[in-house]
Amino acid sequence: MKQKQTSPVLQRLAESYARLVLAVGQHDADYVDAFYGPPEWKQEAEKEKLPLDAIKRRASAILAELRTVSPARMDEMSGRRHQYLTKQLQALVTRVNMLQGTTYTFDEESRSLYDAVAPTYTEEHFQETLRELDKLLPGSGPVSDRYSAYKDRHTIQTTQLDRVFQAALAESRKRTAAWIDLPAEEKLTVEYVRGKSWSGYNWYKGAFTSLIQVNTDLPIAIDRAVDLASHEGYPGHHVYNVLLEKHLVRERHWLEFSVYPLFSPQSLIAEGTANYGIEMAFPAAERVEFERKVLFPLAGLDPSGAEKYYQVHTIFQKLAYAGNEAARKYCDGLIGRDEAIRWLTEYALMAPARAEQRTRFFDELRSYVINYNLGEDLVRRFVESQGGTPEDPVKRWGEFTKLLKSPRVPSGLVRQTASANQRPAF
Ligand SMILES: [Zn+2]
Secondary structure, three states: OOOOOOHHHHHHHHHHHHHHHHHHHOOOOOOEEOOOOHHHHHOOOOOOOOOHHHHHHHHHHHHHOOOOOHHHOOOOOHHHHHHHHHHHHHHHHHHHHOOOOOOHHHHHHHHHHHOOOOOOHHHHHHHHHHHHHHHOOOOOOOOHHHHHHHOOEOOOOOHHHHHHHHEEEEEEHHHHHOOOOOOOOEEEEEEEEOOOOEEEEEEEEEOEEEEEEEOOOOOOOOOOHHHHHHHHHOOHHHHHHHHHHHHHHHOOOHHHHHHHEEOOHHHHHHHHHHHHHHHHOOOHHHHHHHHHHHHHHHOOHHHHHHHHHEEEEEEEEHHHHHHHHHHHHOOOOOOOHHHHHHHHHHHHHHHHHHHHHHHHHHHHHHHHHHHHHHHHHHHHHHHHHHHOOOOOOOHHHHHHHHHHHHOOOHHHHOHHHHHHHHHOOO
């Protein structure tokens, strides 16, 4: 059988793409989320300060050349790389258009930047979930008030925050390392910060190290400990970046993976795998047990309430798309800040201060919000369509790990999911 070859052209185009990402970073401080590649690339981008129009011309030239090389003649990984570069470059052009003043609707923007469009839900859809919570939550009055009061009673005492968070991180790491081969030198540090629009952030520094920042502006409820530890750390962002560095940057010398443009399809994969990673590391029953035995006592909470708390939490998660609806209406100018805050308090059950913080996230990152919940759903459907169901953890972690360490784009995941589901069952 004739061996399929990796294209040397692709290697050159990939480097041009990576340099172009750094060039956009000269105009947009949020664009380059991580870079640990050759320092001279960055120095050149700073020196050259390529104007936006010139960036677009170069992007078009790379895209045109990409079209001349056929992924069908490449091995599977190179084919994926070709698709990845194409989608990332198309998103780069969209971002440059936005920097030049082009406005897109929320859905147009998410399709162009993140290669996906979130489904639309009406208020009735969320009301059904609110009725379920109404039955479960103690007290009387509006569900949003009772939910806020219930969450307030499950806040981690400030003095215990670091101990709780470190315990959640250690457990997430242990559970992930049981399935994924992590380099011995991987390392993660935690910092507590204030005055941000997000609640947690992973800054990947290269050399298998991450800095996680946790925002302490608002009280932190107990569920955030495991959520943040798994999402930002293990097997979420930190592990994703570690595997890309290990398998693509170091082993294959695919240096374009040493730069991560925030407003790109890669973000949907990153946020989707990070969110799905929470239930990978902590299947529901195991999570309740760990919370009851370890985290609730550490946080100064009554462990007997852990089971009920996660019953409420599971139902609450069905409201995740309410945040997208608020963002879509707000970004499309159909509602103002006050109405967005009302939507978020009523349907996403956020306390008013949290909802206000979220609208500032909408201002900064707009359609980025879809990457979390739609990303999680796309990743879950994909992993399960490949046989990685919760009943088969070996296959599940295997598929998840393969996804983390190869170039992927959201529309490609959707296509593969659909074709796997059409295969006849034996
Ligand atoms: Zn994230």
